[in-house]
Amino acid sequence: MILPIFLMFSFLLSSSSCNALDFCVADLKTPQGLAGYSCKKLELVTVDDFIFSGLHAGNTSNLIKAAVTPAFTAQFPGVNGLGISIARLDLAVGGVVPMHTDSSEIIIVIQGIIDAGFISSANKVYFKTLKTGDIMVFPQGLLHFQINAGTTPALAYVSFSSPSPGVQILDFALFGNDLPSNIIEETTFLDDAQVKKLKGVLGGTG
Amino acid sequence: MILPIFLMFSFLLSSSSCNALDFCVADLKTPQGLAGYSCKKLELVTVDDFIFSGLHAGNTSNLIKAAVTPAFTAQFPGVNGLGISIARLDLAVGGVVPMHTDSSEIIIVIQGIIDAGFISSANKVYFKTLKTGDIMVFPQGLLHFQINAGTTPALAYVSFSSPSPGVQILDFALFGNDLPSNIIEETTFLDDAQVKKLKGVLGGTG
Amino acid sequence: MILPIFLMFSFLLSSSSCNALDFCVADLKTPQGLAGYSCKKLELVTVDDFIFSGLHAGNTSNLIKAAVTPAFTAQFPGVNGLGISIARLDLAVGGVVPMHTDSSEIIIVIQGIIDAGFISSANKVYFKTLKTGDIMVFPQGLLHFQINAGTTPALAYVSFSSPSPGVQILDFALFGNDLPSNIIEETTFLDDAQVKKLKGVLGGTG
Amino acid sequence: MILPIFLMFSFLLSSSSCNALDFCVADLKTPQGLAGYSCKKLELVTVDDFIFSGLHAGNTSNLIKAAVTPAFTAQFPGVNGLGISIARLDLAVGGVVPMHTDSSEIIIVIQGIIDAGFISSANKVYFKTLKTGDIMVFPQGLLHFQINAGTTPALAYVSFSSPSPGVQILDFALFGNDLPSNIIEETTFLDDAQVKKLKGVLGGTG
Amino acid sequence: MILPIFLMFSFLLSSSSCNALDFCVADLKTPQGLAGYSCKKLELVTVDDFIFSGLHAGNTSNLIKAAVTPAFTAQFPGVNGLGISIARLDLAVGGVVPMHTDSSEIIIVIQGIIDAGFISSANKVYFKTLKTGDIMVFPQGLLHFQINAGTTPALAYVSFSSPSPGVQILDFALFGNDLPSNIIEETTFLDDAQVKKLKGVLGGTG
Amino acid sequence: MILPIFLMFSFLLSSSSCNALDFCVADLKTPQGLAGYSCKKLELVTVDDFIFSGLHAGNTSNLIKAAVTPAFTAQFPGVNGLGISIARLDLAVGGVVPMHTDSSEIIIVIQGIIDAGFISSANKVYFKTLKTGDIMVFPQGLLHFQINAGTTPALAYVSFSSPSPGVQILDFALFGNDLPSNIIEETTFLDDAQVKKLKGVLGGTG
Known part of the structure; x- marks a missing residue:
């Protein structure tokens, strides 16, 4: 195949003006709209907008002996509009994430064992003990909870089907x-x- | 169960910064976006943004002997983005809501009797007389109408599947x-x- | 304007084969899918599929002195897929709809006075007394409640932004x-x- | 770069079982659901499901001197669920596509000149003569029309934002x-x- | 039928204040949001916002002997939010639109013959030669291409299921x-x- | 507060018949529809439908020295329709997940260090080395990759904004x-x- 040297002029031009919306890093200073924040100007976006290094172990010296460290739009503006976010969950021995509701959520247990469950609107309980490596999905809007069921601290990551799940x-x-x-x-x-x-x-x- | 006194520090902190979008009361002064208006600042939102007391009887001394009093985003900014709105319909004797289209709509007849109908895109007519207490649903985008079919004024409420149905x-x-x-x-x-x-x-x- | 007699042949033909989905009356016998039920065959659909006459006063002789009578997909298959449904709410003196969550919801008070409120995920309470004729909107997924605040029975209608709100x-x-x-x-x-x-x-x- | 010979075993295995839904060619014999038809089995799908050769000139010897030849889901099952479809529009001299509503629609004039317009819900008329090569967009749900404005037959293609626009x-x-x-x-x-x-x-x- | 002269006062009033969002012509100077641009003020919108006359033949004197001339939101702000856009495709002899991904796309061949194909995520190739008048649909997100397969220039129009397809x-x-x-x-x-x-x-x- | 003994009759009845769709565990034997599979009958659903224990270390003895072990709808029917799924990623020393596209995706690095990046449709590269504990988001539909950048095996979990991401x-x-x-x-x-x-x-x- 021969590659001619003259440039793809009109094609490049039309392409560069096409202005598609691959992503929309949140400009947290704009008024929030229904679908999230307005987009940071493309020329200001860098790779660091898509990376978050703040999922450190939370302090579990509190009433619930638990810490949830979120990477939602407010902490991690790169997820704005992408339909996904994540959080770190630390549960000391006896730690509990109390009954709550939010978007759909998947937990993966990295360390320890965790009792987890949810209750359907038909009022049925779905409840079990998760071992390290297990995942469980909690459908959106239903009451659910997680409890450290072991004798050592537990660590899990929790993914959400929304960049700003309303917990x-x-x-x-x-x-x-x-x-x-x-x-x-x-x-x-x-x-x-x-x-x-x-x-x-x-x-x-x- | 014993309740320790120390506060849920890290959990409260992460929670208070989570900035979820439970609702988005319309700031009617902002430019309108595709999904509706931008959100009024949360600290300015009060319970009165979610309540509307203006669904009074409309004046039916007009050509159609009918009055539609809306509680759409423009009148009731609290519904912005929530996928629902409502209106009051007063039909004097002989009153008519002429052929129109909008979002999906449910009518509930509070007083009187009303002839109502719609026409499908397959060109079939779905038409009947509704008594007090009856409801009827009109699928979105199809021509439909309501007529006072009785000898007394009729009153109905009409719910829409959009906060700003384009009537x-x-x-x-x-x-x-x-x-x-x-x-x-x-x-x-x-x-x-x-x-x-x-x-x-x-x-x-x- | 002159109207020629020959028929709109090709146009009518293409139109009649266009098979658009104006509505999808639920066939409650089919397996339920993610977006609701499969559609009743069009030739079996009648106007009565779009009308519901069962919103009668509920029996409030119970613990909560309240009755919620729904017109959701299961009772009113015509709303399947249309993004809207409705229910009747009867509250005897002292009646209460206990704390619950569901889709977005608008209440309109037809008789009596009702205390209503919801709690945001930022943990703020939006709570007020509604008079006859008032409406209030409860954003989806948030805990909310209604209480008869008067000395007579109260009646309200409640519209939902879903044909099957998961209460x-x-x-x-x-x-x-x-x-x-x-x-x-x-x-x-x-x-x-x-x-x-x-x-x-x-x-x-x- | 050196390419080792042993196969990508576990990766290929997990990939082949991932069962993603790239497309969903309509199986027109299944009951229609809210989001369209069920999918033809993947092993029966061929390239011909994604190609349609039936957009021939329609017969304009009719009342409206026009013919609309659709490639909607019923004619072209490959578009099921893809949010797009197309039709061919032939307008003889004097031909008219009468007032109608449907999904959002873009017309491109291939031959001739066409008067086209729509009316907004705020009751403003957007109306102009389109020359060959011009395009016009008609927002969804609004009354609109097209008329052959010239002295020769006109040809246009019309794209829709729905695979089954409910015309x-x-x-x-x-x-x-x-x-x-x-x-x-x-x-x-x-x-x-x-x-x-x-x-x-x-x-x-x- | 007798038409009384007095005006439809209350009805007109409520209608004129209803502020529905029929369309949202992009104001390209606003910050882009997740769902597109903010809307140009309604009083500034004219019919010309919905018409585009710039789909001229592109210059194919380039590496790929092809030109794609888009009518996306950036060129044609009237499509903002309407779920549809269009482009013109000119392919000189030997011209190629190289492998690319975008939204769902329908091509219609106006002149010449075109080899077109896409590859599914199950890794199957759907590939065929399109004759003048043929259409082909390419499901969203999958690699696809078009090649002039004839001995004369080819012309096609390509519709997209997004107003700003991210090519x-x-x-x-x-x-x-x-x-x-x-x-x-x-x-x-x-x-x-x-x-x-x-x-x-x-x-x-x- | 006094709790009367008589049951919440009418309320319980209407509630039990409300038939909401909290979740839709995939019945993998049904024909797949546009929005996923049909739902397993509610009476057959157990807690085990929402739990998956199969995210074991994959075999990385292959060309790419990598293994992706998915928990998508096909492996984990509980996520059907919930807008989220997850996979485990094992990268031996020198391991690579080659260039690919899918839904939006968040990676969290559990062990080792990983070079990761994506390319926007405006043709800009977003590329960086992720340390243990870092997360990165890859917007949907864009080419991206991951490479073990260290001298020890790497382990990561990858969440997707779709239950069946079309990789x-x-x-x-x-x-x-x-x-x-x-x-x-x-x-x-x-x-x-x-x-x-x-x-x-x-x-x-x-």
Whole structure:
């Protein structure tokens, strides 16, 4: 095959003006839109926008003996609009990720063993102990949880089907704000003493 | 279960920075994007952004003896991006919502009886009289209509599968603008006298 | 304009073979797919597939003094795939729709007054009393509730941004199945006595 | 670079079992689902499923002096699920594609000149004469039309943003079925004589 | 039917404020968002935003003896958000559109004959000669190509299922930038001499 | 708060019939549809459908000294329709995942160091060395690769934004099937000797 020397003029020109949207690194200073942030200008984007080195071990010296370290759009603007994100999960012995909801989520256990489960809207429980190397998927929007089921610290990575999964943690939602106690009691059937005890622990008022 | 007092430090920190997009109350002053408006800043959002009290009875003293009062994004910015909106429909005796198209739509009849129908792209008519309490769904993009079929005023609520359903009313589209009469006649087979008569009523020119 | 008599042969032919998918009335006997059910054959579809007359007042003689009567795909196959559905909500005096999550939802209050609210994933409470005629929107996936705030029965209609919103009721998910008590306690910080009391009320085991 | 001879065993194995869905040639005998037809078995798919040779000149000896020859899913199963389809448009002198709605559509004029336009839901007319080589885009769901504006036959190709665009032709929808004349008149303000004249031409009853 | 003279006041008012998003002509000066550009203000939009007259014959005096002239969002802002775009393809004798990937694409051959094909992720080749009038669909994301297979220039139009299809041309991606030669060789198994020869032709460095 | 004993009758009834689609475990025996497989019957679904224990170390004794072990729909039916999947990547010393395209993808390096990069459709290279603990995101549809850059085996997990990412490996697509050599040469500018050499290695014919 012979390769002529003259350039692919018109083709290159039309190609360079085509302005496709391969990716959209979030410009976190722009107003957020429905589908995420506006895109950082292409000429400012570098390879470092697509790399994140901050998934370090979290501090598990807390109430839940657990730490979730996210790489969501706010921490890792390169995932904006790409339909995926990831987080690191550290669970000390006795550590728990309390009941929560978010997007679809896959956990992979790197160290230790973890009890994990979710509850369907048909009210069935899907619950099992995961060994190192196992993965489990939690369908979007359903209540689920993870618990260190072993005698050593556990480490896992959790992938999400959204670059900004809206994680809602049940206890924070119920007891960590100013939702009036009587409303909580009427809508959850919990006893007043129970509600007030947990408001005390989680900093809620009202 | 024992509740230690020390706070959930690292977990709260990572959670508070997660910046998820639960909702996106429209900032109506921003340029509109493909997926709707940009989001009002979260610190400015209040419960009143999610509530609308303006679905009052409309004035039906008009040509069609009907009034449609919308709660779309422009009136009710809280629905921006949520895939749903609602409107109130008042039909005086003899009132009509003329042939129109929009997103998918469910009507629920609160008072009176209403003749409603749509026409499929396979050209079949789905048409019936709805009693108080009945609902009917109109699939998106198909011509449909509602008529007060009773001897008392009718009231209905209409839900849409879009926060900004693009309602196109056939008679306005044909006769309420400057589309030249000969073009209307060629593309609809209507007679010239008919076209000019309706242009007169609906304010069209040309 | 002159209308010639010969038929629009080729046009009609191509049109009748175009087989567009205006709607897809659910054939509830088919295996359910990701996007809903398969479509009932077009020749079997009638106007009654698009109409539902079953939104009658529900029986509120129950624990929550409330009844939710749905018109989802399972009850109203005409909404399959149309991105919308509706339900009737009856709240006796003292009636409550307990904390739950689902798709985006708009409530319109037809009779009475209703306390309604939701909690964002940023853990802020959006809560207010709705008067007759008011609407409120609850963004998808967030915990929310409704309570009869008056001294008379309340009636409302609730529209959803999905034909099969996956309603997950918190108390049923926690206490109405076989999720082991110790797991509930570890993941919610509730006391053992509280968990067992509610399991007793809601029929849970374990 | 040296190329060792031993095979890429495990990699090939995992790859061959990955079962991705590059395309989904419609199996027209399956029940249609919300997102289109089920897929023809991969081992039965040939290159001919992706090629269509039937876009011949249509017969324009009809009322509208026009012929639309589609390559939609029903004619060209290879486009199933790919978000695109195409049709050929022949317009004899005086030929018209009457007012209609469908998905988004781009026309390219290959021969002749064509008057084309659409009307927005804000009721503004976008209307102009297209010369050979011009393209025009018609946004989805809006009423639009094309007319041979010249003294020779016109030829165009029309691309759609859907593999099965639901083309709804206004005159057929109004006058080509059993929609009762009084309903048409109430919902369009057309005169009874006009409605009955067009029902006569287009084969409508009632 | 009698047409009263008084205007459709409340109806017109609510309609004119409904602010639906029929289309979104790209304002190319705004920052690009995930779903495309922000919308040009409606009062500035004219019919010319929906028409493009620039699909002229491209200059094929280049290496590939081919020219692709696009009407994507950057050239034709009216398609922004409408899920469709188009390009003109000129192939001189011997002309080639090299291996590339993009969105789903339909080609229609207007003049000449064209060899076209694509390769599935299951690694099967779908390849055939297209005659004038034939169409072929290339599913999104798969490597494909077109070659003038005749002895006269060929002309085709190509429709895309995206307003900004991200066309990635294999040879430019491999040999037209600063990707280090050893990386190319390790990830493609090409010989060093081959890589360097093509870098020379296509302007690559490293 | 007093808990009456009578059951939540009507509410439970309507809830149990609501038939929402929380998840859709693939029934791999059904014909595949556009959006994936049909759903396994709910009564047959168990927790094991959501867990996968098969992400073992792959055999890297092959040409590329690498093994990709997938948990896609075909291996892990629980992810069907959930917009996410995962794979394990083992790279021996010198191991390479050759140039390929697929859905959006995040890699997390568990052991070793990996050179990784992608090329945009604007033809810019984004390339860097990842250390243990680093993550990188590869936007969908763009050519990318991974290479063991260290002196010890590397281990990584790779998450995808699709349950069945259509992985297309460049070398297999070009040289591992019956695509004629002259077509490859015309569309890639590769030399005949190079093409034939790689066809020999990868089992291609023609």
